[in-house]
Amino acid sequence: MEPRPAPYPATLRASGTTGAPYAALLSVEDLPPGTMRRVSHGDLDLLLAHTALGIVATDDRCPHMSAPLSIGELDGCIVACPLHEGRFDLASGDTVQMPTTGGLDPDGVYHPTWSPVGRDPKVDPPGRKAEARRLTRVRRLRYYPLRIVAGMIEVALPADLG
Numbered sequence: 001m002e003p004r005p006a007p008y009p010a011t012l013r014a015s016g017t018t019g020a021p022y023a024a025l026l027s028v029e030d031l032p033p034g035t036m037r038r039v040s041h042g043d044l045d046l047l048l049a050h051t052a053l054g055i056v057a058t059d060d061r062c063p064h065m066s067a068p069l070s071i072g073e074l075d076g077c078i079v080a081c082p083l084h085e086g087r088f089d090l091a092s093g094d095t096v097q098m099p100t101t102g103g104l105d106p107d108g109v110y111h112p113t114w115s116p117v118g119r120d121p122k123v124d125p126p127g128r129k130a131e132a133r134r135l136t137r138v139r140r141l142r143y144y145p146l147r148i149v150a151g152m153i154e155v156a157l158p159a160d161l162g
């Protein structure tokens, strides 16, 4: 199947990208199905992911604590962060598994710390670090519009970066 842009929720379009110029960032050949790449432009680190629904561009920053998702794992449309076991749906922008640290989900609902099966439960002694984890809100992903032109993935970048 020809590589194509994946649909994404219009409400999650990255700010500054409406009417923004497109920049050619990567050849589609360099992003086979099931792979992810970080592409940096200025100080913006983008994640290009070839998901089961097509190619998406989002920030290469975990919506939890900003780890690079590009070195995580992609399964269908779900990206697993290399830190804290968080999992995020690149099709919807939603969190599908909260990080082990717990904290607030995108709707502001608190989730406790947890441990993967077979690992000892995390002890979270009271204090400022625990408070910081409790108050850290996992955001929804933000998407950069993209198109494929002459075999290149072009991404709409905020005007001051284009």
Ligand code: FES
Pocket (backbone or CB within 6 Å): 062, 063, 064, 065, 066, 067, 081, 082, 083, 084, 085, 086, 087, 099, 100
């Ligand atoms: S930084 Fe990604 S789950 Fe915590």
